[in-house]
Amino acid sequence: MVIEELNSAKKAMEFQTREITEQRMGVGLLLNEETSTSEEEEEEEDKKEVLTASPVLGGAHGLVVSKWLQRHFEVQSQTSLSRGELFKAYIIHCERNNITHCNPATFGKILRSVFPGVKTRRIGTRGNSRYHYQGIGVKPKACRQEKEQKSREIINNEDVTSLIEGPNILVENSQELLPLLHGFPTCEDLGLLKSENQVVEDFLNLTYRWHAVRLLDCVLRAEFYQVKDIIGDFWRSVPLSTLILLSVPLVVAAIERCDQIIYRTMNGLLLPRLLSPLPKGLMLTLNHFVKNLLYWHQEGLTSVPPVIKNAKVKAVRQFKSSFLRQIQINHMSITAHGLVEGRDTAGTVHRAWHQLLGYLRKNPVLNHFTSDSSGTHLISQYLREYGNLWDTSCSLHQHLNWVEGIVLNNMAKVTRLSQSKRASREQLIRQFVLEWTYISTQILKLVTFISPAALGPLHLLDIIYKDYVLFLLERWDVY
Numbered sequence: 133m134v135i136e137e138l139n140s141a142k143k144a145m146e147f148q149t150r151e152i153t154e155q156r157m158g159v160g161l162l163l164n165e166e167t168s169t170s171e172e173e174e175e176e177e178d179k180k181e182v183l184t185a186s187p188v189l190g191g192a193h194g195l196v197v198s199k200w201l202q203r204h205f206e207v208q209s210q211t212s213l214s215r216g217e218l219f220k221a222y223i224i225h226c227e228r229n230n231i232t233h234c235n236p237a238t239f240g241k242i243l244r245s246v247f248p249g250v251k252t253r254r255i256g257t258r259g260n261s262r263y264h265y266q267g268i269g270v271k272p273k274a275c276r277q278e279k280e281q282k283s284r285e286i287i288n289n290e291d292v293t294s295l296i297e298g299p300n301i302l303v304e305n306s307q308e309l310l311p312l313l314h315g316f317p318t319c320e321d322l323g324l325l326k327s328e329n330q331v332v333e334d335f336l337n338l339t340y341r342w343h344a345v346r347l348l349d350c351v352l353r354a355e356f357y358q359v360k361d362i363i364g365d366f367w368r369s370v371p372l373s374t375l376i377l378l379s380v381p382l383v384v385a386a387i388e389r390c391d392q393i394i395y396r397t398m399n400g401l402l403l404p405r406l407l408s409p410l411p412k413g414l415m416l417t418l419n420h421f422v423k424n425l426l427y428w429h430q431e432g433l434t435s436v437p438p439v440i441k442n443a444k445v446k447a448v449r450q451f452k453s454s455f456l457r458q459i460q461i462n463h464m465s466i467t468a469h470g471l472v473e474g475r476d477t478a479g480t481v482h483r484a485w486h487q488l489l490g491y492l493r494k495n496p497v498l499n500h501f502t503s504d505s506s507g508t509h510l511i512s513q514y515l516r517e518y519g520n521l522w523d524t525s526c527s528l529h530q531h532l533n534w535v536e537g538i539v540l541n542n543m544a545k546v547t548r549l550s551q552s553k554r555a556s557r558e559q560l561i562r563q564f565v566l567e568w569t570y571i572s573t574q575i576l577k578l579v580t581f582i583s584p585a586a587l588g589p590l591h592l593l594d595i596i597y598k599d600y601v602l603f604l605l606e607r608w609d610v611y
Contacts, residue, residue, distance in 0.1 A: 195354045196231060197242040208269030215263040231353045245411055309348045312397045316341055317386040331377055336386060344394045351401050356421040360428045367436050379437045391447035403458055407465050422455050457603045464596050465528055471589045472528045482522040484583030489519060535597050539604045561605055568601060
């Protein structure tokens with residue numbers, strides 16, 4: 133598809149060039165006239181473009197453009213693409229998918245944020261030279277298909293694992309969104325007879341599912357302002373007789389479950405990778421959208437029965453809490469990357485941690501936390517594992533994988549409890565969070581006396597760890 137778009141762009145550019153050449157010849161311009169800028173001017177323009185390629189993106193186009201670039205292009209140091217043809221291919225892509233396109237300046241800034249190493253060069257003979265992006269090329273088709281297949285496999289797996297890496301949802305039009313919304317409850321799942329509840333069955337798996345596709349399609353196109361109207365118009369169009377049927381507690385729970393599936397998919401569209409840095413403009417746009425989404429449900433569903441409205445507001449509030457927490461982790465991870473990978477800081481923390489382990493062997497102050505010997509052994513094991521992370525200079529990604537392993541290990545007993553034992557599940561989760569908080573606080577207190585220089589980095593990482601633990605527990609308990 134992208135090859136066709138580039139070819140179409142090339143033909144359009146060639147046609148434009150011929151028209152311009154004919155016009156110049158018509159007014160008597162000499163073929164040997166100096167039409168290109170000097171080398172000094174070219175270098176100055178190149179530097180100017182680099183300086184203006186800030187990470188702050190105008191509007192919400194960054195999401196669409198960056199996904200299109202990441203899907204179809206890759207770093208190729210020996211390859212160059214015409215700047216005009218590449219932008220024209222993007223325009224063609226937007227026209228085919230009915231997407232509002234950005235201007236060339238914004239497109240260039242987004243491209244440089246996705247491919248920071250790309251440089252601008254002017255290639256061609258004098259009078260016919262054009263600007264090219266040096267260091268970027270089209271991905272092989274097989275590579276793109278393999279990546280998309282892996283992405284779909286990740287989406288189909290609802291486990292908590294690998295949340296740092298994805299899910300990286302790669303879709304470009306609404307036809308690809310429908311398969312992502314698998315798991316909508318049926319009458320059979322609810323214990324209802326389909327023959328007697330055909331209206332409910334059709335609503336959940338036809339009407340409401342296509343409504344979800346419309347919502348996700350707006351998010352995919354970064355047209356967030358349309359979501360409010362789509363939500364309001366949809367619920368105003370539902371007949372009163374259907375709303376009465378949907379107010380049954382079992383069906384309300386099913387609608388809430390559908391909303392959770394919708395927001396899980398929306399989360400993957402908005403934030404494909406938890407630790408990939410977000411441009412400031414895009415981060416602010418996503419923050420505003422998620423906060424407005426809750427307001428639109430609280431204030432806009434005037435024609436919906438309260439029991440349905442409350443369930444939908446609850447699902448949106450859970451999504452908002454989880455998504456804003458991810459944004460916070462993403463923002464803090466920019467600083468944390470430098471701490472974990474910085475040689476001086478890593479050395480300071482490494483020495484402080486081994487001093488701490490030595491102190492705890494002589495003064496087992498954490499032993500009184502649990503009377504169970506297996507619990508004491510487990511805490512000691514986690515402390516050694518964390519020391520190993522610093523011994524082997526692990527990345528922040530590996531640090532969060534370690535946190536994720538602890539959460540999964542400790543939540544094994546919770547998975548054996550059914551959803552009907554909600555109170556017991558919540559009590560076990562609350563107990564784990566309290567234990568984590570207490571142990572980390574005691575450790576930071578000890579580090580204050582042992583190595584004050586290591587307190588700052590460990591405190592920042594502790595905040596990220598806690599937020600990631602809460603994010604995992606929220607997502608795991610909801611989905």
